[in-house]
Amino acid sequence: NAGVTQTxxxxxxxxxxxxxxxxxxxxxxxxxxxxxxxxxxGLKLIYYSVGAxxxxxxxxxxxxxxxxxxxEDFPLRLELAAPSQTSVYFCASSAGRDQPQHFGDGTRxxxx
Amino acid sequence: xxxxxxxxxxxxxxxxxxxxxxxxxxxxxxxxxxxxxQYPGEGLQLLLKATKADDKGSNKGFEATYxxxxxxxxxxxxxxxxSDSAVxxxxxxxxxxxxxxxxxxxxxxxxxx
Numbered sequence: 286n287a288g289v290t291q292t293x294x295x296x297x298x299x300x301x302x303x304x305x306x307x308x309x310x311x312x313x314x315x316x317x318x319x320x321x322x323x324x325x326x327g328l329k330l331i332y333y334s335v336g337a338x339x340x341x342x343x344x345x346x347x348x349x350x351x352x353x354x355x356x357e358d359f360p361l362r363l364e365l366a367a368p369s370q371t372s373v374y375f376c377a378s379s380a381g382r383d384q385p386q387h388f389g390d391g392t393r394x395x396x397x
Numbered sequence: 398x399x400x401x402x403x404x405x406x407x408x409x410x411x412x413x414x415x416x417x418x419x420x421x422x423x424x425x426x427x428x429x430x431x432x433x434x435q436y437p438g439e440g441l442q443l444l445l446k447a448t449k450a451d452d453k454g455s456n457k458g459f460e461a462t463y464x465x466x467x468x469x470x471x472x473x474x475x476x477x478x479x480s481d482s483a484v485x486x487x488x489x490x491x492x493x494x495x496x497x498x499x500x501x502x503x504x505x506x507x508x509x510x
Contacts (some may be wrong), residue, residue, distance in 0.1 A: 289440070316495065316496050318497070318498075325502070325503075326502055326503070327401075327486060327500035327501050327502045327503050328441075328486070328498075328500045329500075330497055330498070333495050333497060335495055335496075341495065343497065375440055375441070377440075377441075379496055381496065382496045383429055383448065383490065383496065384496065385431065385443040385446060386441075386443070386496075386498060387443075388433075388440030388441040388442070389440050390438070390439055390440045391439075391440055
């Protein structure tokens, strides 16, 4: 089982560039999430979705956008990359309330 | 708001030593509690969970008991192995519509042979 697949695994951006981090899950989960993990810190929620066509902000949404056109995919968009967005980004999915979240392997993003 | 506090690491132990990683939480209601583990270069994996007071979650020799009176969910293992070296995250989910998790800062465990 593939589970949650994130691409790319690594990326270096210049300040002001834009990019989309891809996330796909094959478990037919309704709930999906994007987190960022800064060095030595826990995960902070950026955006989440409880189903196709529904998204909502998490704790740290500024500078990011998301869309959820299908159950499987939940891309994260950075429009104007800033050094403060250098981080490791994790996508996760879950089957519903009180169900565990399943994580991808992460995307390491550096903005110089 | 909700919060999770973990002991700071790194925790360095010899193989077969006893492990305790402390976790306390603040929540307005009755959360579900989780321990996730992150091996180097990988995403987080669910290790164990407990959904109500006095529940004990267990997996792979790890245990944690949901203590409502002390708002704690400490992780324990009787005999650690080198392969247990990882970062451990305590988290809670408080019956919210989005099933959102609040994470602690993580505790790095290093086990020496």
